[in-house]
Amino acid sequence: MTKNPNQYFSKTLEKGLSVLSLFGREHPSRSLTEISILTGINKTSTYRLVNTLVQLGYLRKSVNDKSLRLGPKAFLMGHECFHGFDIYQGIKPIIDKTFFEHHISIDSALIDGFKLISLYRREMPNLVSFHLPLIMDELYARAMGKIILANLAKADLDQYFSILKPVKLTPDTLVDLDEIKADIQETKTRGYSINNKEYIPGIISIGAPMMNYQTRTVAGAVSLDFPAREYSLAAIERQYIAILLKLASEASELITTAGI
Template identity: 35%
Template sequence: MTRMTKGNYSETFDKGLKLLDLYCGEESAFTLAEISRRLDVNKTSVYRLVNTLCEHGYLQKDPKTKAYYLGIRTIPLAHSFLQKANIVTRIKPYVDEVHKEFDLHIDVGLIQNNSIYLVYRRESKDTLAFLHFTAAGDLYNLATGKAAMAFMEEEQLAQFLQHSESKHGKTRAALNPETLKKELTQTRQRGYSLNEELFLPGLIAIGAPIFNLHTMTVLGGISFDSSTSRYSMAQFEKAYSSVLVELAKKISAAISTEE
């Protein structure tokens, strides 16, 4: 992204958006001190930002813990995107068709700023008890993210890994360079990723990458999820990997269609 000139760029608004971006991860609440530390912004400025966001309903303060949560005003904003966004209207028919035929849990996620964000989901009966992702920075824990990582350009992958290591303070076991390299190579060879109870116990998934077909850059991934009470990993892979890869191709084509 090209940085705008100072005259066309609001630094205050930028800080406010970065503040809201904190809530796109796994954590749901932050104190004033935590926000100040994570944004590297003084508490006085943060105080003004959170008060403004609270006034407009985008944040709310817990009177007991003094922590700030997302406010109710974010709900219609999220619903509006998920129901009306151009990208959703393009992929929805293809996902819905497969969901109707196979009763599969299907997630479609797109990558932005070193994280993957859920843009469309269809749930199945056997996965309703699981807590699924809406946004995640640990791409390697998700079938969608792992599939995308396998097809990233080297520079993009290195940037993501550097960001992840910086975020968590140290490289996790799942990111052992040799182990990760081997797994991503296997994913590229298969054309899809496998995730056996890595994100949650009892949850298995297969994921395939989604591309911009004009530039052949990876945009995100799509996954089929199921429970171990319904399938073993091998059974799930055998039954649905070809269906998944075909659906990923259709979604890539739909997303890449010119206006």
Template identity: 30%
Template sequence: MPKSQSEAPSDSDAPANSLFNQSLEKGLAVLAAFSASRRTMTIAEIAEVAGINKSSAQRMVFTLEQLGYLRKHPQTRRYQLTLQVMKVGYNYLAADPLIDVANPFLSELTKVTAETTCLTEPDGDEMVYLARFVSAHFVPVHMPIGSRIPMYCTASGRAYLSALPEGEARALVEQSARVAHTSFTLTSVDDVMAELQKARLRGYAMNSEELFLGDMTIASPILGGKGRPIGAIHVVAPTARWNVEDTERRLGPPLLQSARAISSSVRTLG
């Protein structure tokens, strides 16, 4: 994965290995520089965000434009991503067997609960949305495929962490930038670890308005070979329709059933 802005490649960085291609790293950093808050940028802005000098940025931008990954607006002269970029992400979705296995179970879970269900997988200390079955009911937050959420304060993240060895889970929580997204967000390592212990005992984790107000989710881990977690599924239970007690009582059992069925199916794939 490209480095974050704070870890963007510097032109003076020495490669750690002779096989490491710094040009490729810089090109990926240019693509990763664009976001919802940076939809279009000049070459100077791209250089700053990607952490490379303007000359390198100009070469990377020219190459990516020729390959069809970037385009320049004829009037503003600002660059933006093209749909070509989605090919790489789509290839991951098409090649990931967990998505194919989980989809029918998520579809059924949405029918049973009448609520939106999702599949996420871990990447560093975040969970990434890979599948989503939307119910007819209103959901307070739109999370499209590819969205990222922190592990420490979300149900899917806690579900995944709860299935890891305790020391490994604690290390991930400690390295997280534990920001208080709302007044309900737990940011203390000990508080989060206490939630993980609850999740181990129940088989599911909870999040009530810790990331977004009005948003509550209940999640269970997906276990692969040797019992290692490989992802999590969750059900969205908006606080406008659900309280914690009803969520656990009515959504917990079908969630656990689906998670176990997906885990069993994944293990048969080898």
């Protein structure tokens, strides 16, 4: 055991990255004080970090109003980090193949903390196109979230429920804690998860886990999404479970190899 584990953790780097990750599609421009407040870093230190990022080209500063935006270096690094992520490169052909074979909408995500990180997605035109965020909190209301919860260690699951504040996203969203717990229990025995219009009205999804077979832990999930107009839940379960599980097992192989 290390005597002082903190010695091998760079707080400055953590802060610098927390500054950089405040920028994105939703927030293309921010001010120094805004950054200082959001990160909780005092103004001078924020200034130092921002200044560094500007000098390195990760941010750029407007000459007029001093507002900050992403710079070319961030774009470049973004490209590399996105396309250089092996799991993304690995899951793409797997999902594409299933998509072209069966003509269904497919989604995939990794779990990070108790958040879903959207990985790769293919959508059929019959699905009301909805713009999903990259990070999602609502594990309890999504097929991918439910199957992940069902595969979590008991301690983790308990912790999740201890902090969970369910929100009624659609008329069908489960918000009663006991109901949600029962649903997860059922999901566990079933082996796949069902989201019956609980996240987005009119959309039914089924989900299966991406498992690391080596460590026997969940790393993420895949889901198949259907418009409720055209598909009944019964029909979906009859026709698509096998496809879902096959997809999930291929994804799990990938995860296991990659060691997520």
